[in-house]
Amino acid sequence: RRLTTAGGDEQNPVFSPAGKQTAFSANDDGNTDVYIIPAAGGTPKRLTYHPDADIVQDFTPDGKAVLFTSGRSSHTNRYTQLFTVPITGGPETKLPIPNAARAAYSPDGKHIAYNPISSAFDEWKHYRAGRTSTLRIYDVPTHGLDTTPQPHRRHHHSWWC
Numbered sequence: 001r002r003l004t005t006a007g008g009d010e011q012n013p014v015f016s017p018a019g020k021q022t023a024f025s026a027n028d029d030g031n032t033d034v035y036i037i038p039a040a041g042g043t044p045k046r047l048t049y050h051p052d053a054d055i056v057q058d059f060t061p062d063g064k065a066v067l068f069t070s071g072r073s074s075h076t077n078r079y080t081q082l083f084t085v086p087i088t089g090g091p092e093t094k095l096p097i098p099n100a101a102r103a104a105y106s107p108d109g110k111h112i113a114y115n116p117i118s119s120a121f122d123e124w125k126h127y128r129a130g131r132t133s134t135l136r137i138y139d140v141p142t143h144g145l146d147t148t149p150q151p152h153r154r155h156h157h158s159w160w161c
Contacts, residue, residue, distance in 0.1 A: 003041055012056040015039065016063045017107075021087065023047075023066040025056045034068050036087055047085045048092065057102060060084060061109035065093075069100060079117070097138055112138040 003022065004010055009032075013024040016039075023036045026044070032053035035044040048054040052072040059066055064087060069080040079099035083092045095112075097103075103114035115133045137146040 003037055003039075004044060010035075014056055014058055014066075016059045016087075017061055018063055021059075021063070023056045023059060023087075025054060025068070034066055034085055036066065045089070047087070047089055050092075054083075055080070057082070058104045061105050061107055063087070067103060067105065067112075069103065074099065082112070082114070096143060101133065110140050112140060114138065 004024075004026070010024050010026040010028075013022050015022055020039055021036055022039050023034060025032050026035050027033075028035075028044075029046070031051055032055065033049060034047040034054045034056055036047060037044040047066060048068070048070075050070065050072045052070050054068045054070045054072075057067045057069060065084040066087060067082060067084050070083055071077055071080045072083075073094060074081055080101055082095040082097050082100045082103055084095065085092045097112070097114065099116050100114040101116065101118035103112055105112055114136055116136060117133055135148040137148065139145070
């Protein structure tokens with residue numbers, strides 16, 4: 001069933017852990033921000049107001065905040081970072097991960113799986129050069145980091161050499 005009626009683009013919907021709310025990103029007011037709406041329907045509540053695009057990724061496992069990516073404090077527009085914003089509204093909190101393009105919490109909240117950079121060439125199925133995205137696991141309590149095994153990467157050589 002349809003939940004929203006705004007004329008903007010809505011994307012990246014995720015259910016809260018209890019399934020009672022849905023968070024999503026939308027550009028209803030001219031900028032892409034984080035919104036939340038009851039899963040049964042109602043009026044969306046805007047949670048972020050920054051000029052950079054805020055893209056919803058997940059809820060925190062307790063359902064009290066929304067995880068999103070944004071370039072708001074990156075030194076370059078090539079990278080985004082992870083933030084949370086309370087579902088009640090309020091200031092955003094930057095997570096201590098240098099850059100992330102996509103992310104999700106483990107159900108117990110002890111880990112965050114994320115891609116540090118966005119995949120540049122989804123349609124290039126056998127691409128293995130430097131823009132191949134990796135999957136990393138961030139340990140929230142210890143701030144440790146694990147990198148998952150990756151397929152063999154080819155060295156990028158110019159075809160004209």
